[in-house]
Amino acid sequence: xxxxxxxxxxxxxxxxxxxxxxxxxxxxxxxxxxxxxxxxxxxxxxxxxxxxxxxxxxxxxxxxxxxxxxxxxxxxxxxxxxxxxxxxxxxxxxxxxxxxxxxxxxxxxxxxxxxxxxxxxxxxxxxxxxxxxxxxxxxxxxxxxxxxxxxxxxxxxxxxxxxxxxxxxxxxxxxxxxxxxxxxxxxxxxxxxxxxxxxxxxxxxxxxxxxxxxxxxxxxxxxxxxxxxxxxxxxxxxxxxxxxxxxxxxxxxxxxxxxxxxxxxxxxxxxxxxxxxxxxxxxxxxxxxxxxxxxxxxxxxxxxxxxxxxxxxxxxxxxxxxxxxxxxxxxxxxxxxxxxxxxxxxxxxxxxxxxxxxxxxxxxx
Amino acid sequence: xxxxxxxxxxxxxxxxxxxxxxxxxxxxxxxxxxxxxxxxxxxxxxxxxxxxxxxxxxxxxxxxxxxxxxxxxxxxxxxxxxxxxxxxxxxxxxxxxxxxxxxxxxxxxxxxxxxxxxxxxxxxxxxxxxxxxxxxxxxxxxxxxxxxxxxxxxxxxxxxxxxxxxxxxxxxxxxxxxxxxxxxxxxxxxxxxxxxxxxxxxxxxxxxxxxxxxxxxxxxxxxxxxxxxxxxxxxxxxxxxxxxxxxxxxxxxxxxxxxxxxxxxxxxxxxxxxxxx
Ligand SMILES: Nc1ncnc2c1ncn2[C@@H]1O[C@H](COP(=O)(O)OP(=O)(O)OP(=O)(O)O)[C@@H](O)[C@H]1O
Ligand SMILES: [Mg+2]
Numbered sequence: 001x002x003x004x005x006x007x008x009x010x011x012x013x014x015x016x017x018x019x020x021x022x023x024x025x026x027x028x029x030x031x032x033x034x035x036x037x038x039x040x041x042x043x044x045x046x047x048x049x050x051x052x053x054x055x056x057x058x059x060x061x062x063x064x065x066x067x068x069x070x071x072x073x074x075x076x077x078x079x080x081x082x083x084x085x086x087x088x089x090x091x092x093x094x095x096x097x098x099x100x101x102x103x104x105x106x107x108x109x110x111x112x113x114x115x116x117x118x119x120x121x122x123x124x125x126x127x128x129x130x131x132x133x134x135x136x137x138x139x140x141x142x143x144x145x146x147x148x149x150x151x152x153x154x155x156x157x158x159x160x161x162x163x164x165x166x167x168x169x170x171x172x173x174x175x176x177x178x179x180x181x182x183x184x185x186x187x188x189x190x191x192x193x194x195x196x197x198x199x200x201x202x203x204x205x206x207x208x209x210x211x212x213x214x215x216x217x218x219x220x221x222x223x224x225x226x227x228x229x230x231x232x233x234x235x236x237x238x239x240x241x242x243x244x245x246x247x248x249x250x251x252x253x254x255x256x257x258x259x260x261x262x263x264x265x266x267x268x269x270x271x272x273x274x275x276x277x278x279x280x281x282x283x284x285x286x287x288x289x290x291x292x293x294x295x296x297x298x299x300x301x302x303x304x305x306x307x308x309x310x311x312x313x314x315x316x317x318x319x320x321x322x323x324x325x326x327x328x329x330x331x332x333x334x335x336x337x338x339x340x341x342x343x344x345x346x347x348x349x350x351x352x353x354x355x356x357x358x359x360x361x362x363x364x365x
Numbered sequence: 366x367x368x369x370x371x372x373x374x375x376x377x378x379x380x381x382x383x384x385x386x387x388x389x390x391x392x393x394x395x396x397x398x399x400x401x402x403x404x405x406x407x408x409x410x411x412x413x414x415x416x417x418x419x420x421x422x423x424x425x426x427x428x429x430x431x432x433x434x435x436x437x438x439x440x441x442x443x444x445x446x447x448x449x450x451x452x453x454x455x456x457x458x459x460x461x462x463x464x465x466x467x468x469x470x471x472x473x474x475x476x477x478x479x480x481x482x483x484x485x486x487x488x489x490x491x492x493x494x495x496x497x498x499x500x501x502x503x504x505x506x507x508x509x510x511x512x513x514x515x516x517x518x519x520x521x522x523x524x525x526x527x528x529x530x531x532x533x534x535x536x537x538x539x540x541x542x543x544x545x546x547x548x549x550x551x552x553x554x555x556x557x558x559x560x561x562x563x564x565x566x567x568x569x570x571x572x573x574x575x576x577x578x579x580x581x582x583x584x585x586x587x588x589x590x591x592x593x594x595x596x597x598x599x600x601x602x603x604x605x606x607x608x609x610x611x612x613x614x615x616x617x618x619x620x621x622x623x624x625x626x627x628x629x630x631x632x633x634x635x636x637x638x639x640x641x642x
Contacts (some may be wrong), residue, residue, distance in 0.1 A: 058533050078536040085537050091530035095552040104548075105538030156538065 007069035007082055007159040008034035008192035010055060014064035017050055024050050026216045027064060032209075034069075034159075037186050037193040039203035039224075041239060042213030048196045049088055051213075052162040055194065056085040069159060079108075081160075084153035088164040088196075090145050092137045092152070099124070099133040101148050105156045123155035126181055128174070143169045150178070154185065160192040168198065179206055200240055204228065212236045228286075234363055237284045242318075244290070244329050245363075246283040253277050257357060263325045268300050270357035282363040289359035290331035292319060292351055299354030305329050307345050319345070321353065329353065388611060395604035402599050412605035422606065425590035429570055432501065432586060436508030437565035441558055443509065444516025444565070449550065451517070452524035453532070464521065470514045479578035482507045486579065499581030507575045512565025519564070523557035524550075556624050563621035567614050 010032040017025040025047045032038045040048050053059040055066060057078035065074045073081050084105070093101050102123050106116045124130050127147035137145055146169045153161060166182075167175045183206055186193050197203050203210050204224040211221040212235070220232040231237035234245065248262035258274035260267045260283060267283055275281050291299060305321030308328075314335065321329045331353060345351060394402065398409035416422050451464050470478065486503040531553060535545040551558075573588045580589055591606055 056537055058537065078533070079539045079541055083537070085534075087530050087534055089528065089530050091528070091534040093531055093534075093549060093552075095549075095555075104535065104540070108535075108538055108540040108544060152534075152538065 006034050008032075008036075008190065009067070009069055010160055010192060010194070011067040012051075012055070012064065013067075015051075015054060015061045015066065016063040017047075017054060017059065017061050024216050025054070025061070028216070028218055030211065030218060030221070032160075032192055032194060034192055035186070035190045037183070037206060037208045038195070039207035039210045040194060040196045040213060041198075041200060041203050041210060043239070046213045047216045048213055049164055052085055052164055052194065052196065055160070056083050056162055057081050058085070082158050083160040083162060084156050084158040085162040086149050086153050086164055086166050090149040092140075092145050092148050094137050096137075097133065098129065098135050098137075098140070098148050101137070102151045102155055105152065109156070119155050123151040126154060126185075127151045127178070143171070143174070146170065147178075157189055158191065160194070163193065163195045165196055165198065167202070175202075182206065204240075210240070212239055214239075230361060231284060231363070234282060234284075237361070237363065242287050242330060244285045244287060246285070246327075248281060248283060250275050250277050250279050250281060258362070260362075263323075265301075265303055267360060268357040269360045269362055274362055284361045284363055285355055285359055287318065287330040287332045289355050290329075291354045292331050292333055293345070294352050294354030296352065300357045301355050301360070303329065303353045305351055305353050307347050307349050307351060309347060310345075321351070391604045391607045392611065394601060395608040397601060400601065402601055402604065412602045415602055416605055416609075419602070421585075421590060422587075425585050425587045426609075428501070428584060429587035432504055432508060433566045433569040436505050436569040437512055437562050439505065439509040440512030440565040440569075441516050441562045444513045444561060445520050445551075445554065445558060447513065447517040448520030449524065449546070452521050453529075453550075467517050468514050470510065475511075475572075475574040478510065479507065479575035482510070482575065483578040499579055500584045503579045504576060504584055504586070507579050508569035508572060509565075511568045511572065511575065512561075515564045515568065516558075516561035519557045519561040520554060523554055527553055560621040560624040563617045563624070567617045567621075570617070571610060571614055 010030070012028060012030040014027040014029065015025060016023070016027045028051075030051075040051065042048050050059060054061050055068070057073065057076055057080075060075060065072060067073065068081060068083060093104065096104065099120050103116045103120045106119055111119070120133070121130075124133060127150055129144060129147055129151065132140070132144065137148070140148065146166065150163070150166050153163075163182075167178050170178060179202060182193065182195075185191060195203075195207070207224060209222060210224050210227045211218050212227065213219065214235050220227055220236045222230075227236065228240055231240065231243075237243045237245075246260075246262040246265075246267060248260040248267065251259045251261050251266070253259075253274045253276055255272050257268060257270040257272075258277075260269060260281060262283065269283065294302065296302070303323060305323050308320045308322050310320070311318045312335065317333045317335050319331050319333060321331065323329050394405070395412055396408050396410070397405045398411060399406035447467055451460060451467065454460070482503065483499075486499070486506075531549050532545050535549045536542070540548065571588055572586075573592060576586050576589055577592070580586060585593070587606070587610065591603060591610075594600070594603055594606075
């Protein structure tokens with residue numbers, strides 16, 4: 001392992017922060033390996049930006065320690081950390097043109113004008129802003145400013161990059177292009193990325209691991225697939241993707257799975273670690289695991305639902321059903337493919353919904 | 366209704382007349398050919414032309430300009446540091462009281478400022494053994510004192526209204542605090558510095574009270590020249606001097622106000638997330 005690669009590890013131990021007596025980050029641990037891509041997801045105001053600011057050195061934690069590349073930097077100033085942060089507000093210097101903005105950090109590092117020029121041009125091309133080098137920030141659109149901010153920290157090629165919603169203002173094509181570029185940079189340069197995003201597709205598709213935050217805590221941190229398929233609690237399940245919840249009481253629990261009574265239905269759940277019989281629990285089922293108008297007996301679990309509405313999304317259709325107890329239940333269908341077993345459905349129709357035992361995740365009560 | 370409107374315009378006109386008629390009176394009669402003050406005898410530049418030949422006037426005007434420029438520059442340098450420290454310094458307890466204290470010289474009677482500075486410089490004179498008690502050096506110091514709180518409060522207001530993220534981004538990009546101050550804070554402050562300098566210049570340029578304590582015989586400023594001329598007798602020439610002072614000061618105030626307005630409007634890219642981050 002080279003020292004350059006190890007320089008990018010980020011370790012937070014028991015980091016806590018409060019503002020005006022209000023706890024914003026509860027004691028929190030997080031380790032990001034060198035070269036890893038971590039996506040931070042969480043509701044507005046849950047402390048994502050505060051966490052990045054602590055890593056960048058713009059905020060000193062009330063408790064706990066921060067190590068970067070193995071070095072304790074808890075009280076090191078921002079300019080001594082091998083970290084660059086892209087601000088949620090961009091913070092593009094209004095008195096400097098685009099090229100000077102991007103070159104600012106290189107200049108502070110004492111690079112010669114020729115070296116600066118080459119790097120600035122590389123960064124401009126990377127964010128597709130060639131030809132705008134001499135523009136002033138007030139002559140740029142929001143998305144262009146965002147790309148200047150991105151280029152300004154990419155160009156420093158730091159060991160750790162902190163990106164606070166770096167692509168929120170970009171159109172979809174440009175965003176996907178930038179996402180590919182970022183992933184490429186991460187692979188080529190070996191930079192550690194910590195990216196805050198509200199776009200879960202972005203988080204799922206780019207990140208090696210996803211951390212979901214709620215009220216100053218990291219409630220789950222793991223590979224995207226694990227977070228999606230095995231959410232730790234209701235909050236995570238709802239925050240990452242869409243989900244159906246069923247409330248029930250465990251009837252019988254074995255090492256192979258359990259049976260849960262949910263009102264008039266009984267749901268079979270596969271997998272070990274089910275709660276003991278008699279305890280209340282919440283079941284989570286992803287809509288894409290639900291088959292609509294399933295032939296009888298095709299699935300282990302069957303529910304009866306009345307179609308309430310459908311919404312067309314181009315590549316899929318989301319159908320919303322009402323169960324007997326009035327709760328909502330969603331299923332997604334591939335657009336174009338008629339529901340298995342019959343012609344397209346009309347609202348008000350009663351349909352059989354089927355799903356397998358391994359499609360169900362038991363959450364805490 | 367109509368009577369109310371008429372009354373309001375009348376009172377407005379009255380207020381403005383009260384403020385501006387004496388000044389206009391001076392300006393108008395500075396162009397009168399008559400040798401007696403307050404008599405109109407046709408338009409003439411003669412009093413202005415006469416001033417050009419008046420050695421005392423020329424020296425006093427030059428001295429006043431030099432003094433105002435140096436004092437305003439000094440006040441701007443020190444006031445900027447003070448305003449910066451208050452707006453961006455550590456959140457010490459008592460920062461608020463400090464901010465108030467900095468503004469106090471604005472309300473202290475000028476005669477006290479002048480008097481206390483005179484005592485200070487006289488005391489310094491005996492300590493240092495250098496004759497600094499009166500003259501241009503103490504005048505510069507005194508006038509900078511007048512301008513400093515004004516500059517500090519303009520700078521403080523501008524910084525308090527400017528996102529810290531710019532400076533934080535610079536720190537994050539590897540710039541040390543002195544570089545951040547020079548390359549980010551100062552450029553962001555430029556409009557505030559310009560208007561602060563103009564106001565400090567004005568305060569110095571038309572100061573009489575403080576100057577009369579500290580000027581001494583060798584450093585007569587323009588306002589002191591006017592003051593002493595009037596004691597001998599009011600001449601139309603004084604009207605011309607007054608007009609020149611009014612024009613200079615008004616130009617400074619107008620520029621300062623325009624810069625201030627521009628500063629407020631200076632288009633900072635809108636922060637997308639207004640909340641603290
Ligand atoms: N300097 C500060 N002073 C007081 N409160 C603060 C400060 N900075 C952040 N907060 C508070 O801390 C909480 C978390 O803020 P933070 O900016 O970390 O949220 P976030 O997760 O980034 O939210 P968003 O997704 O909206 O950007 C918020 O309630 C915010 O009001
Ligand atoms: Mg944020």
